[in-house]
Each structure stands twice: as structure tokens, then as C-alpha cells.
Amino acid sequence: MVERGAVSRPLWLALWALWVVYALQQVIDVARFDAPWPVWLIRVLPLVLFMPSVARGSLRAVIWLCFVLLFYFISAVELIFARPNDSVAIVGICAVVGLFSVATLYIRFRGKELKAAQAETTPSEVA
Numbered sequence: 001m002v003e004r005g006a007v008s009r010p011l012w013l014a015l016w017a018l019w020v021v022y023a024l025q026q027v028i029d030v031a032r033f034d035a036p037w038p039v040w041l042i043r044v045l046p047l048v049l050f051m052p053s054v055a056r057g058s059l060r061a062v063i064w065l066c067f068v069l070l071f072y073f074i075s076a077v078e079l080i081f082a083r084p085n086d087s088v089a090i091v092g093i094c095a096v097v098g099l100f101s102v103a104t105l106y107i108r109f110r111g112k113e114l115k116a117a118q119a120e121t122t123p124s125e126v127a
Helices: 008-031 037-049 051-055 059-082 087-121
Strands: none
Touching: 008 037, 008 059, 008 087, 037 051, 037 059, 051 059, 059 087
């Protein structure tokens, strides 16, 4: 396992912090309207599904998380337009945008670290 560098380590921590904030925002948003359990499942399960793979360090899982976050972004924009002064909606839009941004930065910098580590371990071909 390649150690995270000076840039990817804080991004990794920010990714998890924003993930928790956004998941909590989803739970609060569903709970305040007394939604039935299938709604809870639909809102939170896609976020939770990626956690084990991301925890193992899979960049592919982070990429898929970014793709899924685009659907959450659409929902957050609709919510902020419906209730512009709602603090839960404001936290949601900020968290999803922040999470997407941090995840894409993490993919970029961590990918470079992994590629550099792979280049160091792979012997160069002599012609």
C-alpha cells in the first residue's frame, strides 16, 4: 500500500468528513418529514454502498461516488430552489458540492501518487 502524500492525506480526511456531513444531512432531511423506511433507504444507501471500497483505497469507487453525487446534486438544487432559506437545504448543497470537489481532487492527486509509486517499482526496459 502506497502511503498518502502531503496533499492527498488532507483530501482523504476532508472526503470522509464531508461524506459524513452529507449523509447526516440526508438523514435529517428525511427524518423531518417522517418519511417511510424505503425513502430512507433510497436516500442513504447509495452513499453507504461506496464506503467499504473507498476505505480500502479504491480510486474506481471514488470515481463512481462522484458519478452518483451528480444525482444528489440535482436533488440538492431542487431542494434549495424549493426552500431557499432552509438551513438543511443550504448545508446539503454545500456538502454535496464540497464532497464532489474534494473527491475529484483526491482522485487526481492520489492517482499521481500511485502512478509514481508504480513507476518506481517497475524496472525500466533496457533496449
